[in-house]
Amino acid sequence: GAGVSQSPSNKVTEKGKDVELRCDPISGHTALYWYRQRLGQGLEFLIYFQGNSAPDKSGLPSDRFSAERTGESVSTLTIQRTQQEDSAVYLCASSLQASYNEQFFGPGTRLTVL
Amino acid sequence: GNSVTQMEGPVTLSEEAFLTINCTYTATGYPSLFWYVQYPGEGLQLLLKATKADDKGSNKGFEATYRKETTSFHLEKGSVQVSDSAVYFCALSRETSGSRLTFGEGTQLTVNP
Numbered sequence: 001g002a003g004v005s006q007s008p009s010n011k012v013t014e015k016g017k018d019v020e021l022r023c024d025p026i027s028g029h030t031a032l033y034w035y036r037q038r039l040g041q042g043l044e045f046l047i048y049f050q051g052n053s054a055p056d057k058s059g060l061p062s063d064r065f066s067a068e069r070t071g072e073s074v075s076t077l078t079i080q081r082t083q084q085e086d087s088a089v090y091l092c093a094s095s096l097q098a099s100y101n102e103q104f105f106g107p108g109t110r111l112t113v114l
Numbered sequence: 115g116n117s118v119t120q121m122e123g124p125v126t127l128s129e130e131a132f133l134t135i136n137c138t139y140t141a142t143g144y145p146s147l148f149w150y151v152q153y154p155g156e157g158l159q160l161l162l163k164a165t166k167a168d169d170k171g172s173n174k175g176f177e178a179t180y181r182k183e184t185t186s187f188h189l190e191k192g193s194v195q196v197s198d199s200a201v202y203f204c205a206l207s208r209e210t211s212g213s214r215l216t217f218g219e220g221t222q223l224t225v226n227p
Contacts, residue, residue, distance in 0.1 A: 003157075033214060042118075042203060042217035043158075056212055091158065095213070103215060105150075105158040 002026065004106035006092050012112045013082055021077045021109045025094030032075050033103060034067060037089045046090075049075065050097065082113045116141040120204050120218030127194055127225050135189040135221045137178075137204035145206040147171075147180050147187040148215070152201045161189075161202070194225045 005024045013019050025032050030051045035043040045059040049069040069075040089110050093103040121136040149161040162171030167182035176191045204218040
């Protein structure tokens with residue numbers, strides 16, 4: 001079946017602009033996660049959604065970052081007033097439920113802020 | 115808080131050499147432990163996992179044993195192949211944190227023929 005998909009695959013933007021990144025999880029997966037991978041570093045957790053529960057936003061680095069999810073489907077990560085330090089690969093993952101051990105990752109969106 | 119420390123890379127080996135990538139963790143309670151792999155140009159994928167102490171995860175010739183006494187989950191393979199060249203990430207999760215993953219910084223492995 002289809003895996004996790006993300007769009008766009010690459011995004012180049014100017015400092016100060018807003019960007020929106022999209023994630024389509026695997027159908028039926030109730031848990032969805034966003035991570036960020038800066039160059040040469042490991043992945044850092046940003047936010048996760050589990051069904052209709054309130055999302056865990058504890059990993060968001062600033063109030064310029066926000067994310068939404070419609071039911072158990074598509075999620076969008078929005079970064080307002082982008083800064084150069086926001087340049088990274090943004091990865092989305094989904095799993096059957098938050099207590100399930102395996103997360104399936106999308107290919108990521110590479111964001112470059114000039 | 116939770117953290118994962120991985121052996122620094124990059125690691126370069128010849129084909130058929132023995133591989134060890136060290137991973138230690140800090141966490142309260144009983145985390146699940148994982149190794150993820152990222153092949154060139156591909157997305158991150160689960161390589162193996164272990165959910166409790168003394169469990170051994172294995173896949174594609176790779177193995178790792180959950181050692182609670184040393185808080186370690188070292189990755190090993192007896193004979194590496196060129197196709198094993200990739201970045202390897204050690205990670206942990208705790209169900210009480212929604213199973214979000216805490217990753218190490220990754221180890222780049224290059225296997226030469």
